[in-house]
Amino acid sequence: MRTARSHLAPAGIAAVLALTVSATTPTAAQSATGPTAAQAAGAVRPVAAPGAATALSVQAFHASAQDRAYLRQAHRGNLAEIAAGQAALRRSHDRDVREIAWRLIRDHRKLDARLREVARRLRVGLPDAPNAAQRDSLDAVLARRSGHRFDRAWLRLQTEAHEQTLTLIRRELRHGHSGWVRDLARDGAPVVRHHLDEVRTELDHHTR
Structure with a gap:
């Protein structure tokens, strides 16, 4: 009897081992034809296509000629609006005009701070002053006018300036490349x- 048990024991152990291995190891067919259970459950994430991340990075960091032009022109516009607002605070005695001037200074400083940060990231150089036409327009308002005449001329100038800025914004949104710059234009539009709207309403009041 001992001899019989000694022959059967190794056979029983081998059978147990065979069952254990078959239960825990994928078959060759499974490995070749389908995902493992862990992969099917989402434990293994698919690898992104080569070059996809690089393409996104290039798009994020690249500024086209249109983007660079917008950054420079919008920056000049912000500087011109800030200067115009400061001039109105010095010259106008109308409470509503002065309130508009204060808002122009505050809002265009905020817009320009964000614009300068984007320009820095994209390595776009910015001018340090409004252009000659913008300076001449403000000088013409300041030179020969005071009181209500100054207020009307100043409001007309701001109407034209903001209409031009909206034209710049629409051009960037249509033709711009950089997502950062397009976001600047989109957020600045409202x-x-x-x-x-404020300037036009006040101008109507002053021309009645």
């Missing part, structure tokens, strides 16, 4: 439109 601010500029609000300024324009």
